[in-house]
Amino acid sequence: MRVERDFLGEIELPDAAYYGVQTMRAVQNFSITGHKLDKEFIIALAIVKKAAAKANMKTGRMPTNIGAAIVEASVEIMAGKWHDQFVVDAIQGGAGTSMNMNANEVIANRALEILGHKKGDYTVVSPNNHVNMAQSTNDVIPTAIRIAIIKKATRLYHELVLLTDSLTHKANEFNHVLKMGRTHLQDAVPITLGQEFAAYAAGVKRAAKRVQRAMQNLLAINMGATAVGTGLNAEPEYIEEVVRQICWLTDETFVSAPNLVDATQNTDELAEFSSTLKICALSLSKMADDLRLMASGPKCGFNEIILPAMQPGSSIMPGKVNPVIPEMVNQVAFQIVGNDQVVSLAVEAGQFELNVMEPVIAYNIFNSLTILTNAINTLNNRCIMNIAANDCRCQQMVDDSIGVITALLPHIGYEAASLIAKEAISSSLPVREIIKAKGLIPNDQLEIILSPGEMTKPGIAGKQYLSSTGQDTA
Secondary structure, three states, X not given: OEEEEEOOEEEEEOOOOOOOHHHHHHHHHOOXXXXXXXXXXXXXXXXXXXHHHHHHHHHOOOOHHHHHHHHHHHHHHHOOOOHHHOOOOOOOOOOOHHHHHHHHHHHHHHHHHHOOOOOOOOOOOOHHHHHOOOOOHHHHXXXXXXXXXXXXXXXXXXXXXXXXXXXXXXXXXXXXOEEEEEEOOEEEEEEEHXXXXXXXXXXXXXXXXXXXXXXXXXXXXXXXXXXXXXXXXXXXXXXXXXXXXXXXXXXXXXXXXOOHHHHHHOOHHHHHHHHHHHHHHHHHHHHHHHHHHHOOOOOOOOOOEEOOOOOEOOOOOOOOEOOHHHHHHHHHHHHHHHHHHHHHHHHHOOEOXXXXXXXXXXXXXXXXXXXXXXXXXXXXXXXHHHOEEOHHHHHHHHHHOOHHHHHHHHHHOHHHHHHHHHHHHHHOOOHHHHHHHHOOOOHHHHHHHOOOOHHHOOOHHHHHHHHHOOOOOO
């Protein structure tokens, strides 16, 4: 064991530990979620610390040997080493001070080893004086959060693009499959299964664009703001250089926020990003609902599409297969809606020069990004790519429907069409047979008007009918 001190007193630490006294106090105070810091966030913290060390060396404030050791330690963390030494809980008081100090202490102690000194010898390399030079928790944590979000959101965007491609492929594959459209869960007019999947693809593509726009708003960072945005203890040359270093390390176009006080006080852009994830999840959940309904059955439901069978669906009913992948998407959406509500409350709860609730904001956004990305990947690869259409069932439902009567409105009027619909319901006779029996429209023209394929293309059936009767279509 070794003993470390802060202004509150002494604490014993294991000799093997790279974290220090302030980290240990946070561990003792905050046993909340059981979840440690997100891996991408730990890497983001190391990126910030490396960038700050290089910027401080460039301004001449940081001794070169100490700065080089801090850089080397940070690079190791960026490569995945020492993550087990980040032991603070993901939700904590202090606006993330414990997260920042956990990084400062791990990097300081590893730098001490690199320089040939024992852990805890902070007279040589100090977590505060050196690793945290020209920084504050209040600019380090917001910046690291944004770096981590951008990296995670890039993967989410990629999965949304792949899902859009798969849905578009299915739209083309199903373009010939006629089925009944539904509104209010009641029969409406025919549509192609391809048109429905093309609409899903358009919605997902729109979600991808929203994510991309929201990512752009997170590229303004407040490094150099230090405690309240005034830049106390940070030189102008350092502020410019630290942002440049972060851009180089992340391969992203981060910029210094135009108003560092605003960027330190306010977290509305994080609320906007969280809301974007929520909207994306809602769109996917609606699509999942549709898939579950269209696949319902197989004998006593719609049974219009066949989802890939992923696992037995019941411990008591042999042969039952459930739509487990769409069900998972629904549940992920519910979680993301809840996460967004937490973010909204936390963003509102900031006071004056800082929002101290950033740990819970980050925790929920990271969670939303992770589960949404994983859910989309699973939905695409284990469901959408292998969906099949039940062509015969779709055609049967079109043939049995009364929704096709809507196409007759321009020719016999709403009132007459309503009477035919009522008779079709009471007699169970097809609409086509009733109209033929009544002789309301010549048979050859009726076939044109009631062609379900033509009814899925705006104006085509009516124009064909008018043209065949010699009427002016202009």
